Amino acid sequence: MNTSSLRIRKVAVLGAGVMGAQIAAHLTNADVETVLFDLPAKEGPKSGIAIKAIANLGKLSPAPLAEATRAGSITPANYDEHLDWLKDCDLIIEAIAERLDWKLDLYKKIAPYVSDSAFIASNTSGLSINALAEALPAAMRPRFSGIHFFNPPRYMHLVELIPDRQTDPALLAGLEAFLTTTLGKGVVMAKDTPNFIGNRIGVFSILATMHHTEQFKLGFDAVDAITGPAIGRPKSATYRTSDVVGLDTMAHVIKTMDDTLPDDPWHRYYKAPAWLTALIDKGALGQKSGAGFFRKVGKDIQVLDLGKQDYRPASEGASDEVGKILAIRNPAEKFAALRASTDPQAQFLWAMFRDLFHYTAFHLADIADSARHVDLAIRWGYGWKLGPFETWQAAGWKQVAGWIAEDIAAGKAMSDAPLPAWVSDGRDGVHGNDGSWSPAQGKNIPRPDAPVYRRQLFPDPLLGETFDTGTTVWENDGVRLWHQGDDIGIVSFKTKMHTVNDAVLDGLQRCVEESEKRFRAMVIWQTGEPFSAGADLKGALGLIKDGKIEAFEAMVANFQATSQRIKYSLVPVVAAVRGMAFGGGCEFQMHSARTVAALESYIGLVETGVGLLPAGGGLKEFALRASRNSVDGDPFNAIKKAFEAAAMAKVSTSALEAKQLGLLRPDDVIVFNSFELLYVAKNVAASLAETGWRPPLPARDIVAAGDVGTASLKMMLVNMLEGRFISPHDYEIGSRIADTLCGGAIERGSLVDETWLLDLERKHFVELAQMAKTQERIAHTLTTGKPLRN
Structure with missing residues (x-):
C-alpha cells in the first residue's frame, strides 16, 4: 500500500x-x-x-x-x-x-x-x-x-x-x-510511552526546575528571570508557562507520569509539590482563574511568596553574578562558570541542566528512535532555541558528561541511575552531518528521506548539521545572488532584519540584471525570518539631519527604481515571504511577478508609524490595482480599502488576511509549512518561466479617483481628527496618502501613468521627512522600537 x-x-x-x-x-x-x-x-x-x-x-x-x-x-x-x-x-x-x-x-x-x-x-x-x-x-x-x-x-x-x-x-x-x-x-x-516525547521531557524539566527552586530557596520570579530568553527559552519561562497551561492541567500530566512509570528511577519526583496542590485546591489555576504563581493587580504583576503564603510585587531578577555568567557567549565557558559558582542562582541553573541532561540521555532509547526526535520535539513544542541534547553538545559533550557522572557519584543528582554507556564512548555529541544518534541502531541515523521531506530544501537544522548553501554568482554588502545547480537564481539579503539600504537597492537591481543573463527566473528568499523589516531608517534620518535633501530624494527614487526593476524584469521574480514583510519589504513583493507566502506572514505598509507614507511604489501599485479591478470604471471603492490599509498601517495577521487587505493578490500562493517555502517558490518561478513569462506592459491608463476621491477620503480623516482618534500630524500624513492614491489635484476619471503616481509618492515622502514631527517619530522608533503618536 x-x-x-x-x-x-x-x-x-x-x-x-x-x-x-x-x-x-x-x-x-x-x-x-x-x-x-x-x-x-x-x-x-x-x-x-x-x-x-x-x-x-x-x-x-x-x-x-x-x-x-x-x-x-x-x-x-x-x-x-x-x-x-x-x-x-x-x-x-x-x-x-x-x-x-x-x-x-x-x-x-x-x-x-x-x-x-x-x-x-x-x-x-x-x-x-x-x-x-x-x-x-x-x-x-x-x-x-x-x-x-x-x-x-x-x-x-x-x-x-x-x-x-x-x-x-x-x-x-x-x-x-x-x-x-x-x-x-x-x-x-514517538514511541507509545507515557506522555510521549515532548511532555515527557518538557514536564520533567519543569519538575526538576520546581525541585531545585525549593532546594535553592529561590523566588518564582527569580527563576523565571533566569529560565526564559536568558537561556534561549520563551519569555514565559517556567512558572508563567505553567500559569498559561493551567496548574490543574500540569498536575494531571504529572499524575499520568506517577501512575504509569512506577519503575522510573526518577519516580519519586513525579508528584505535584505541596504548594502546587495547595494552589489548585484554592482554585488558583493560573491565567484562566486570574491567579496562579503570578497574578495581575491593576497594572502590577505579583508573585506568590511561599514564605509569606501571600503575593508580593514581582521584582526579583538575575543576580549580578548570574547576569554576567549568562552573558558569556561561549557555552562551554558559561557552563563551567555556572558549575564553579557558589551563587545559589548559578548552582540552581547547573543542577537544573544536569538533571535534564541525565534524564534525557537515560530515557532516549525508551521514548524515541533518535536524539533528533527529542530535540525537535522540545524546540517545536516548547519553543526552546536548542533542545536538551543540542544544549549539552554546545556546552562541550565530554566535559559536561564528566561533571554529570561526578555529581551522580557524589549523590548530588536527582537520581543515582547511571548514564548510558554510549554517553562516554568518546563522542563529542549526538548530532552531526551524518545524522543523529540512535541507541537502538547503535549509530547516527540520517534525516528521513520521504518524498514530503524532499520539499524542505533547508530543513530546521540541528546543532552540528550544515546544508549546502549553493553557489554564489554575485554579491555585495547588501545581497547575495546564488543558485542550487539549476537555472533559478536566489537572492538573499545580508542586512540585519533584512532591512533595505543603498547596498540592497543597488544589489537587487544588479541581481535582476544578472538573472536576466544567467537564469530563467529569480526568487527573493531569506535564509531566516523576517522577509524584510523595511527601509533602513537610521541611514535615512542621517541624510535628512545633515541637510542632504537631494541625496535623500535620490535614495527614494532609487527605491522606486528597484521596485520597478523587479516588476519589469525579463525573467519572472518571485518573492518568497515568511514572517514580517514591512514597508519596503512589502512593496518589493507587491512588484514581484508572484508572491509565495508562508501562512504566518505579517505583511503591511507601516510607514505612517514613523510619520511617512509608502514611497517604494506601494501606493502606486494600490492605485493601479484599484483601476484594473474596478467593475464600473470607478476605482474609488478599491482606493478606499487601500487607503485604510496604508493610513492605518494595517498589518495582516496571516497570509490569508493579507489577501483580504489587498497586500497579496488573489493568485499569490500560500504555503503552510515555511520550510517548504523555497521549494514552492522555485517551482512557481519555473512554472511562470515555462509558460512564456513576459513582464506587464507599462501602465499608462490608470484611472484616477482624482480630487473628488481625495476630498472623500479627507472627510473620513476630519471625522477621526474631531473624534480625537488621530493627531493633526496623522491627518497630515493621511491627507498625503489620499492625494497620492487618488492621483493628485486632477479631475476624477483622468488617466495617469505609473511615473505620475511615483512622483507624487516621492514628493510627499520627501516633504514629510523634513517635518519635525516625522523626525521625532523616526528617532523615537529607532530608540525604543515602538511607534510615537505625536
Whole structure:
C-alpha cells in the first residue's frame, strides 16, 4: 500500500473543547472541509455545544483562524443526529478529555459509521495508544494512531505521531505528509510511552526546575528571570508557562507520569509539590482563574511568596553574578562558570541542566528512535532555541558528561541511575552531518528521506548539521545572488532584519540584471525570518539631519527604481515571504511577478508609524490595482480599502488576511509549512518561466479617483481628527496618502501613468521627512522600537 491510498478531503474532529475546536479551525485555515462534533446539547439546538465552540474561536487570542470568516466553513454536529456524516470523512481526529474510559466508549459508538478507508487518530497528550486501539474492531487497527497537537494548534509547529503495534506504515506516512505540507507541521515520530516525547521531557524539566527552586530557596520570579530568553527559552519561562497551561492541567500530566512509570528511577519526583496542590485546591489555576504563581493587580504583576503564603510585587531578577555568567557567549565557558559558582542562582541553573541532561540521555532509547526526535520535539513544542541534547553538545559533550557522572557519584543528582554507556564512548555529541544518534541502531541515523521531506530544501537544522548553501554568482554588502545547480537564481539579503539600504537597492537591481543573463527566473528568499523589516531608517534620518535633501530624494527614487526593476524584469521574480514583510519589504513583493507566502506572514505598509507614507511604489501599485479591478470604471471603492490599509498601517495577521487587505493578490500562493517555502517558490518561478513569462506592459491608463476621491477620503480623516482618534500630524500624513492614491489635484476619471503616481509618492515622502514631527517619530522608533503618536 502506498501513501496515495490516504487521500484526505474531509475531516471530522470529535470533541469541541479548546483543543478540538482549534484543530478544526486550523484544518479550515488549510481549506480542509471539517465537521466538529460534540455531545448533544440539553437545551436549544442539539449541536449547540459545537455551535458555541465555533463562535468562540473569534474571541480567542492568539487567533486560531487565519481569517475570521472561515469560522462559517466549520460544520457543527452532535453524536445523536450526525454519526452518519462520518461515512464521508477520510480522517477522524478524536480530541475529547483525557479519560481512557470516555475515549473507549466513543470509539465503540463511532465504529459502525467509519468508512473502510478512513484513518482514526486520537489527540492525546500521553495515554497509551495500544490501550486505545484495543477498543477498535480488528479491521480498523491498521488505520489508527495517536496524533498529539500542541496548544495552540495553529502556531505550535510540533505534532507527535504515535503508531500502535498494528498501524499500517504506508498510511502513517500519508498522514505524516498531510500534517507536514497541508497543515504546515513539524512531525516527530514517538514511541507509545507515557506522555510521549515532548511532555515527557518538557514536564520533567519543569519538575526538576520546581525541585531545585525549593532546594535553592529561590523566588518564582527569580527563576523565571533566569529560565526564559536568558537561556534561549520563551519569555514565559517556567512558572508563567505553567500559569498559561493551567496548574490543574500540569498536575494531571504529572499524575499520568506517577501512575504509569512506577519503575522510573526518577519516580519519586513525579508528584505535584505541596504548594502546587495547595494552589489548585484554592482554585488558583493560573491565567484562566486570574491567579496562579503570578497574578495581575491593576497594572502590577505579583508573585506568590511561599514564605509569606501571600503575593508580593514581582521584582526579583538575575543576580549580578548570574547576569554576567549568562552573558558569556561561549557555552562551554558559561557552563563551567555556572558549575564553579557558589551563587545559589548559578548552582540552581547547573543542577537544573544536569538533571535534564541525565534524564534525557537515560530515557532516549525508551521514548524515541533518535536524539533528533527529542530535540525537535522540545524546540517545536516548547519553543526552546536548542533542545536538551543540542544544549549539552554546545556546552562541550565530554566535559559536561564528566561533571554529570561526578555529581551522580557524589549523590548530588536527582537520581543515582547511571548514564548510558554510549554517553562516554568518546563522542563529542549526538548530532552531526551524518545524522543523529540512535541507541537502538547503535549509530547516527540520517534525516528521513520521504518524498514530503524532499520539499524542505533547508530543513530546521540541528546543532552540528550544515546544508549546502549553493553557489554564489554575485554579491555585495547588501545581497547575495546564488543558485542550487539549476537555472533559478536566489537572492538573499545580508542586512540585519533584512532591512533595505543603498547596498540592497543597488544589489537587487544588479541581481535582476544578472538573472536576466544567467537564469530563467529569480526568487527573493531569506535564509531566516523576517522577509524584510523595511527601509533602513537610521541611514535615512542621517541624510535628512545633515541637510542632504537631494541625496535623500535620490535614495527614494532609487527605491522606486528597484521596485520597478523587479516588476519589469525579463525573467519572472518571485518573492518568497515568511514572517514580517514591512514597508519596503512589502512593496518589493507587491512588484514581484508572484508572491509565495508562508501562512504566518505579517505583511503591511507601516510607514505612517514613523510619520511617512509608502514611497517604494506601494501606493502606486494600490492605485493601479484599484483601476484594473474596478467593475464600473470607478476605482474609488478599491482606493478606499487601500487607503485604510496604508493610513492605518494595517498589518495582516496571516497570509490569508493579507489577501483580504489587498497586500497579496488573489493568485499569490500560500504555503503552510515555511520550510517548504523555497521549494514552492522555485517551482512557481519555473512554472511562470515555462509558460512564456513576459513582464506587464507599462501602465499608462490608470484611472484616477482624482480630487473628488481625495476630498472623500479627507472627510473620513476630519471625522477621526474631531473624534480625537488621530493627531493633526496623522491627518497630515493621511491627507498625503489620499492625494497620492487618488492621483493628485486632477479631475476624477483622468488617466495617469505609473511615473505620475511615483512622483507624487516621492514628493510627499520627501516633504514629510523634513517635518519635525516625522523626525521625532523616526528617532523615537529607532530608540525604543515602538511607534510615537505625536
